[in-house]
Amino acid sequence: MSIGNKIVINGFFIIITTISLAMDKSQPLDIVDKSSPDLSYVFYVPSFIGAYASVVNSLDSFKNTVTNTMSDEPVIKKLGWPPSDPVACEGLKRSKDVYERVKDSTYKCIEHETFLEDCAVIRRRNEFCQRVLFALHNNHPDGVKLALFCLEHHQYAMTQADKDRFISFVIVEQKKTKRGTQNVDETLSKLKLTPQANDLLNILKQSIPDTELEIQAELEKQKELEKQKELEKQKELEKQKELKKQKELEK
DSSP, rough: OOHHHHHHHHHHHHHHHHHHHHTTTTTTEEEEOTTTTEEEEEEEOOOHHHHHHHHOOOOOOOOHHHHHHHHHEEEHTTTTOOOHHHHHHHHHHHHHHHHHHHHHHHHHHOOOOTHHHHHHHHHHHHHHHHHHHHHHHHHHHTTTHHHHHHHHHHHGGHHHHHHHHHHHHHHHHHHOOOOOOHHHHHHHHHOOHHHHHHHHHHHHHHHSSSSSSHHHHHHHHHHHHHHHHHHHHHHHHHHHHHHHHHHHHOO
């Protein structure tokens, strides 16, 4: 289903839901039958003003969500994704050129006239990478591939916290899907990660089970431990009862 169709369907459901909620908040209207004072009727008049306000607010929120989702794509393209897009490739080349010039200035004391402008570009790339993180956690369709791409090409623009979040996302999603494990591991092993990032990578790999079988094995292990504890508890109770009996016999 295309993004446009999803937007239309979601918008329709939002309108129906908000009108229903507004109708629930309708106000009672008492009508007295003058010909028979003892009789009266109660009608519920829906609060259409409330319904209108609810619909407007919901559509506003929905519009912001759609706008944010769609506005992520140009940002991601500037980082070079997808690689098949010529415009994205140009964006990646520009980013790499900037990184190299700033590295020259920082580590080789080579002056570039564009140094300040390049630093501003790196700051924007850092913001773009953070936008990607939010897009990933909002179920971006390219998921792990996009995260690995950013780690491979834009580490220089990331903070350590950003790198950690990308690595964490990759490992967790890899374990969930159980697909492409070997390819992901190979890509991660080729990245020039900082010692802190490597430590985090090793911790996550050890702490997250690889497959459903491992998860099942861990659950079985926990059950077995609980059974053993229960048996030991019963043995202890029987031992105490036996001791109590012996004491009573001695009396």
